[in-house]
Amino acid sequence: MTETSQHDAELMTLDEPVLETIKRDLKMIGAKLKFVFMPTAKSEDTIAELRKWDLWGPLLFCLILSVVLSVSASEDQGSTVFACVFVVVWVGAFIVTLNVQLLGGKVPNFQSVCVLGYCICPLVLAAVLGMLWNNIFFKLALVAAGYAWAMRAPVVFMAQLVSEEKKALAVFPVGLFYLVIAWMIVII
Amino acid sequence: MALQQHGRGAEDEELSFLETGAGTSASLNVPVAQPVGPPMEPLEMGTGTTTPGAQGQRGGAAGASSIGGIVASSAQGVANMFKRASHPKIAVAHVAFKVAAFFLYLFAGLVADNFVVTFVVCVILLAFDFWTVKNVTGRLMVGLRWWNEIEEDGSSSWRFESVDNPDEVSTVDYRIFWYSMYINFILWAFFFFFALIKFSFDWLPLTGVAISLQTSNIYGYWQCSKDAKRRLQGAVQGAVTQGALSALSSGWIARAMGRTPSEQTAPLQGP
Numbered sequence: 001m002t003e004t005s006q007h008d009a010e011l012m013t014l015d016e017p018v019l020e021t022i023k024r025d026l027k028m029i030g031a032k033l034k035f036v037f038m039p040t041a042k043s044e045d046t047i048a049e050l051r052k053w054d055l056w057g058p059l060l061f062c063l064i065l066s067v068v069l070s071v072s073a074s075e076d077q078g079s080t081v082f083a084c085v086f087v088v089v090w091v092g093a094f095i096v097t098l099n100v101q102l103l104g105g106k107v108p109n110f111q112s113v114c115v116l117g118y119c120i121c122p123l124v125l126a127a128v129l130g131m132l133w134n135n136i137f138f139k140l141a142l143v144a145a146g147y148a149w150a151m152r153a154p155v156v157f158m159a160q161l162v163s164e165e166k167k168a169l170a171v172f173p174v175g176l177f178y179l180v181i182a183w184m185i186v187i188i
Numbered sequence: 189m190a191l192q193q194h195g196r197g198a199e200d201e202e203l204s205f206l207e208t209g210a211g212t213s214a215s216l217n218v219p220v221a222q223p224v225g226p227p228m229e230p231l232e233m234g235t236g237t238t239t240p241g242a243q244g245q246r247g248g249a250a251g252a253s254s255i256g257g258i259v260a261s262s263a264q265g266v267a268n269m270f271k272r273a274s275h276p277k278i279a280v281a282h283v284a285f286k287v288a289a290f291f292l293y294l295f296a297g298l299v300a301d302n303f304v305v306t307f308v309v310c311v312i313l314l315a316f317d318f319w320t321v322k323n324v325t326g327r328l329m330v331g332l333r334w335w336n337e338i339e340e341d342g343s344s345s346w347r348f349e350s351v352d353n354p355d356e357v358s359t360v361d362y363r364i365f366w367y368s369m370y371i372n373f374i375l376w377a378f379f380f381f382f383a384l385i386k387f388s389f390d391w392l393p394l395t396g397v398a399i400s401l402q403t404s405n406i407y408g409y410w411q412c413s414k415d416a417k418r419r420l421q422g423a424v425q426g427a428v429t430q431g432a433l434s435a436l437s438s439g440w441i442a443r444a445m446g447r448t449p450s451e452q453t454a455p456l457q458g459p
Contacts, residue, residue, distance in 0.1 A: 018323075018324050021323045021324065025319075025323075051337075051338040052337075052338075053336075053338070056315075059311070059315055063308055063311065063312075066304075066308075067304060067308060070304050071304075078303070078304060079303035079304060079390055080390070082303070082304050082307065083307075083389065083390050083393055086307075086393055087393050090393075106343065108336075108338055108343070108344040110336070110344075111338055111344075
């Protein structure tokens with residue numbers, strides 16, 4: 001019964017104007033950004049919001065990160081850096097997702113990639129701010145702060161998916177993934 | 189207006205389409221939506237016969253002008269085809285992002301311009317194209333929609349939505365929608381293959397992204413249209429069974445009441 005009523009409610013979307021679709025998607029993206037910056041919630045709304053995954057956030061942050069790093073790289077390596085960062089972010093997200101799924105966590109592929117991609121945001125911010133002053137300590141401080149902030153949300157998300165004893169096994173690859181990205185930001 | 193256009197010759201048909209413009213596409217659909225053959229072909233045959241004939245009459249320099257004429261008339265033919273779609277702007281949007289991404293990749297890659305800018309703009313165009321086809325052109329052109337929902341227990345389910353009456357979808361829209369998706373996919377598959385054999389690992393991620401986006405759209409819409417057909421068949425069968433049952437029951441009731449069954453059931457068994 002709930003499925004059909006949900007279906008009927010969604011049936012309205014066949015005729016909705018384009019602006020409505022755009023607004024709906026933008027609201028979804030905004031809700032997820034809120035979760036990334038304030039991952040307090042075990043509340044029902046946030047979890048329900050997270051369920052509506054989308055890949056716009058990950059794409060945007062991945063592109064911004066790749067562009068920023070390729071700009072600050074040396075001339076001849078610019079395009080290689082760009083391609084590497086792009087591939088590392090996407091492939092890394094998928095591999096971490098695979099790991100959680102193999103550990104028994106029931107999370108769909110794209111939702112996990114979505115959360116991981118959105119949580120790169122603090123690191124991307126750190127990378128952008130790090131372009132202002134090319135001092136290694138400044139960059140290290142920024143990236144460390146960004147890393148700590150970026151880890152809060154996915155830890156909460158991943159931890160609730162697997163059983164108690166496997167929590168560390170699920171969270172460790174996430175930490176490694178963000179560590180690799182943070183390290184790339186520092187050295188380039 | 190429709191009868192007058194049928195009366196004119198093939199050359200005038202093009203001009204009349206140009207004059208009427210996008211607003212009257214609904215009326216143009218009526219004479220064109222014939223059961224035999226797609227609506228595109230009569231127009232293309234018209235362009236084929238007029239151009240050489242016109243050239244022959246003038247007897248001018250054959251080479252450049254005829255090629256220019258063919259290009260111009262085929263461009264006109266394409267423009268007319270789009271004008272015949274029931275939502276011309278949507279149809280153009282459906283194709284525009286694909287064409288832009290394709291040409292950008294082709295010519296920026298050849299000219300060896302700034303790699304990063306080309307890559308970023310291409311990815312953005314591909315992403316816009318994916319979103320437009322999934323959310324806008326699909327439901328407006330062919331009345332189909334697909335999306336993925338995640339249930340309470342964490343499993344994902346694919347939802348499909350389709351228009352109740354498939355006759356509302358015009359043939360031109362249908363063709364533009366599906367053929368442009370197929371052709372785009374084949375082209376990007378070629379690009380991926382060539383990037384692979386040339387070992388140009390710079391462009392592989394881009395072509396990989398393009399192919400995965402196209403594939404997911406094609407697969408989603410294909411499943412959606414299969415689901416729609418299944419639902420229609422179910423509805424038709426339900427209607428037939430219902431009609432038969434009501435015919436039987438009213439015949440039975442009529443017989444029970446002493447009247448002849450033929451008077452009761454004949455109008456129900458009609459088409």
